[in-house]
Amino acid sequence: MAPDAARRSDRSRRAILAAALELVETVGYAKLTIEAVAARAGVGKQTIYRWWPSKGPLLFDAFVELSAVGRAVRPWGDLGDDLKAELRDAIGELVERRFDQVCRVLVHEARTDLVTLLLTPRRVVMEQRLATAQRAGEIRGDVDVPAAVELLLGPVYHRWLLRTGPLTGTFSDTVVDLTLRALRG
Structure with missing residues (x-):
């Protein structure tokens, strides 16, 4: 055969x-x-x-x-902890040598679709988590969930792209804490 x-x-x-x-x-x-x-x-x-x-x-x-191989879907718990874990994972990907080098080159070659494709699964998880939190009353009902996800991911990718400071878990935790204050307002 x-x-x-x-x-x-x-x-x-x-x-x-x-x-x-x-x-x-x-x-x-x-x-x-x-x-x-x-x-x-x-x-x-x-x-x-x-x-x-x-x-x-x-x-x-x-x-x-x-990049999505082996990516575990974790059970949801505390909203802040869940969002902090997602942002820490995003930072983990961004600081990987192979990701950092190649993505910078491809972004400069106008291959921004790479970053978009890599972000999409994380965006979806975060949108689902925030929508669940909204239904449970953990965040305000008038929150625009996709915009809230941008509030969370934007600073991380901005800092990565422009190298305005270190990408750390402490930084991403601060982003989550500040964003949740606004969403719970």
């Missing part, structure tokens, strides 16, 4: 994505080459070029596909 080409292709594709992330963390974006990714993934570079025209789109796909 002949090997299943679709299964082999998926296995190769995932190996390429994983290799790209491993290498960008090791050597950085500037020194990352398609040849090195191909060697690490055990494929020919023509296989990579069949799916991606360059390292930018390759890393874009790697982040989008593999």
Whole structure:
């Protein structure tokens, strides 16, 4: 029986994505080459070029596909604690060497859709959590939930992008505390 080409292709594709992330963390974006990714993934570079025209789109796909892997959905508890945990997780992603280097390059290359795609799952969780809190009376009924999520995420990504200060759990906890004061008002 002949090997299943679709299964082999998926296995190769995932190996390429994983290799790209491993290498960008090791050597950085500037020194990352398609040849090195191909060697690490055990494929020919023509296989990579069949799916991606360059390292930018390759890393874009790697982040989008593999960043959500292993992301646990935690049970909700105290509203403040839940929001603090989400922002701390966001900071954890932002300060990862592979994320930081590549995202900065891609943002400067006008690939802001990468940041948007990475933020979407976190936004959804935070919107769900705030909507639940609103129904339970933990925050005011007139709060615009999507705008409230922007109040929470905006300072974190602003600080990351402009490097205006350290990204720490203390910073994100302060953002949550200040935002909740306004939402509970």
